[in-house]
Every structure is written in C-alpha cells, then in structure tokens.
Amino acid sequence: MIQFHNVTYTYNFNTDTCKDAIKNINLKILPGEFLAIIGQTGSGKSTLVEHMNGLKKPTVGEVFVSGQDIWQKKFDITKVRFKVGLVFQYPEHQMFEQDVFSEIAFGLRNNGIAETKIESLIFEALDFVGLPHDILNSSPFDFSGGQKRKIAIASTIAMQPDVIILDEPTAGLDPYSSELLLKKFKDYNKNKGKTVILVSHSMEEVVRFADRVIVMHNGEIKMEGEPRKIFTKVEELNEMGLDVPQILKVFLELRKLGFPARADIYTVEEAKQEFFRLKNLTKGGKSFVK
Ligand SMILES: Nc1ncnc2c1ncn2[C@@H]1O[C@H](COP(=O)(O)OP(=O)(O)OP(=O)(O)O)[C@@H](O)[C@H]1O
Numbered sequence: 001m002i003q004f005h006n007v008t009y010t011y012n013f014n015t016d017t018c019k020d021a022i023k024n025i026n027l028k029i030l031p032g033e034f035l036a037i038i039g040q041t042g043s044g045k046s047t048l049v050e051h052m053n054g055l056k057k058p059t060v061g062e063v064f065v066s067g068q069d070i071w072q073k074k075f076d077i078t079k080v081r082f083k084v085g086l087v088f089q090y091p092e093h094q095m096f097e098q099d100v101f102s103e104i105a106f107g108l109r110n111n112g113i114a115e116t117k118i119e120s121l122i123f124e125a126l127d128f129v130g131l132p133h134d135i136l137n138s139s140p141f142d143f144s145g146g147q148k149r150k151i152a153i154a155s156t157i158a159m160q161p162d163v164i165i166l167d168e169p170t171a172g173l174d175p176y177s178s179e180l181l182l183k184k185f186k187d188y189n190k191n192k193g194k195t196v197i198l199v200s201h202s203m204e205e206v207v208r209f210a211d212r213v214i215v216m217h218n219g220e221i222k223m224e225g226e227p228r229k230i231f232t233k234v235e236e237l238n239e240m241g242l243d244v245p246q247i248l249k250v251f252l253e254l255r256k257l258g259f260p261a262r263a264d265i266y267t268v269e270e271a272k273q274e275f276f277r278l279k280n281l282t283k284g285g286k287s288f289v290k
Pocket residue numbers: 011012019020021039040041042043044045046047048089
C-alpha cells in the first residue's frame with residue numbers, strides 16, 4: 001500500500017521562482033488496484049507519481065510504502081525502487097546503457113538476480129511489450145519514440161514490481177500497440193494481483209481499464225472515485241480542462257435533441273446496445289429512431 005500524508009512538493013524551493021506543483025496531498029492506494037490519474041497538462045500528475053517510488057522527496061509531508069515512512073533516516077530507499085517500478089513520461093530519461101540487453105538487465109542485476117535467470121526474464125519482458133528478441137545488441141537510442149517507450153516499459157516489467165506506475169505509457173504508440181499493452185497491464189493487475197497506476201490523457205483508457213480515478217487540478221486532488229461516477233460530472237470536468245469519453249458525448253448530444261438516450265454509455269459495446277434499445281422504442285406506434 002502507498003500512502004501520502006499532507007504531501008506538498010515545491011520546485012525551486014527558497015527561490016523567486018518557487019512553485020508548489022502538488023499541494024497537501026492525502027492519498028491511499030490499495031494493493032491490487034488499477035488506479036488512473038487524470039488532469040490537464042501541468043496539473044501535477046508526474047510530480048505526484050515521482051513521489052511514489054522515492055524519486056522525489058516531499059518538501060512537506062510523508063510518503064509511506066507498506067506502512068514505512070520511506071524518507072526516514074534508517075530506511076533503505078532502494079528497496080522501494082524494486083517494489084515500485086516507474087516508467088517515465090519521457091522514456092529517454094531512463095536510458096543510459098549501450099545496448100538493449102544491458103538496459104533491461106540493469107535493474108535485474110542491481111536487484112541481485114542470477115545471470116542465468118536474466119536472459120529468460122528479458123525475453124519475457126520483450127514479449128510483454130511486443131518487441132522482437134533480435135534487438136538486444138542494438139543501442140536503445142537507435143529506436144523510434146514508441147519503440148524506446150516499449151524498451152523502457154520492458155526494463156521495468158522485467159523486475160515484476162508489486163506496483164507499476166505508467167506515466168502516459170501509450171503516448172507515441174500506434175492504437176494497436178496501445179490496446180495490446182493496456183490489456184497486458186490489466187492482466188498483470190487481475191491475474192497477478194499487482195497494483196497498476198496509470199497517468200493518462202485518454203478518458204477511453206481510463207473508463208475501460210481503471211477501478212478508480214483521481215482528478216488533479218492545479219496540484220490538488222479535486223475528485224476521486226469510480227470512472228463511471230466521475231464522468232457523470234461533465235461540467236466540473238470541463239471547467240478543469242478535461243473531457244469525457246467521446247462515445248458518451250454522442251449520447252449526451254442525442255439527449256439534447258430529445259432522444260431518451262442513456263447518459264452512461266462509455267464503450268462501443270454499450271453504445272451498440274443502446275442504439276438497439278432506442279431503435280426498438282416506439283413512440284405513437286412508430287419506431288422512435290428510423
Ligand atoms: N523541473 C521543474 N522545474 C520547475 N517547475 C516544474 C518542473 N517540472 C514541473 N514543474 C511545474 O510543476 C507543475 C506540475 O508539473 P507536472 O510535470 O507534474 O505536470 P503534469 O500533470 O505531469 O503535466 P503533463 O500532462 O504535461 O505531463 C507544472 O506547473 C510545472 O510548471
């Protein structure tokens with residue numbers, strides 16, 4: 001479990017340009033949950049998640065992982081890094097090795113995994129992200145943005161962390177790869193009982209994959225709950241520069257036109273069923289929708 005207690009983080013502390021990027025955050029993340037974090041650009045999402053594996057130290061407040069205050073003097077912060085894996089928003093920021101093999105092996109070696117086991121864990125990680133095995137001798141810098149992102153994800157997933165944090169993992173990936181990866185993470189969450197934390201700008205991803213969503217605005221948590229409940233608050237979300245899933249908007253528009261459509265349609269399958277329901281509705285003996 002990860003817990004934040006009154007956490008504030010100030011960039012450029014004690015200078016003229018100081019700025020609170022997150023303010024007074026109280027948050028509990030339970031083992032095995034799939035949590036999404038949304039919020040407009042600059043709202044503090046990356047700053048928030050960088051506190052979860054001890055990459056950033058709160059200016060004020062405490063972060064607890066499995067009940068331990070991770071910034072207590074006696075505590076070994078490297079333990080948290082093995083337990084909580086973070087895939088950066090910009091994957092280049094976490095790459096430094098000469099070849100893909102060493103890049104993915106880095107964390108495993110640091111964690112004391114035997115060399116004999118490392119190769120199979122690397123192959124498994126490449127399969128997870130859908131990359132071929134023959135890239136292991138190439139430089140991680142010689143790949144496209146999307147491929148680098150997959151290598152960064154493979155480096156983190158190879159460690160099989162109890163908690164994996166994905167800071168906009170599908171940015172720069174084609175829709176097919178994005179879908180496949182998110183399904184893999186859902187599977188990692190459901191079948192292995194691991195915690196997944198997803199920072200996303202895609203409301204479709206959030207509603208389909210997350211159990212719970214938190215909404216950040218100006219460094220604060222403004223809303224929190226099940227995605228389907230949060231997305232009923234269309235106006236409040238719009239005021240924070242956020243949208244609802246596109247497919248829901250179709251049905252909200254239909255309602256404005258006088259159709260008795262449901263206002264809680266989030267997936268293509270639900271939309272299909274709702275269209276059939278509307279089609280079969282009769283008004284004055286005629287089909288409501290032609
Ligand atoms: N290195 C930095 N130095 C100073 N201020 C920073 C720095 N990084 C972020 N900030 C400020 O902190 C605030 C939160 O930034 P953060 O990167 O956490 O937002 P975000 O929600 O992840 O945005 P995005 O969706 O664009 O990734 C922003 O207003 C930004 O100006």
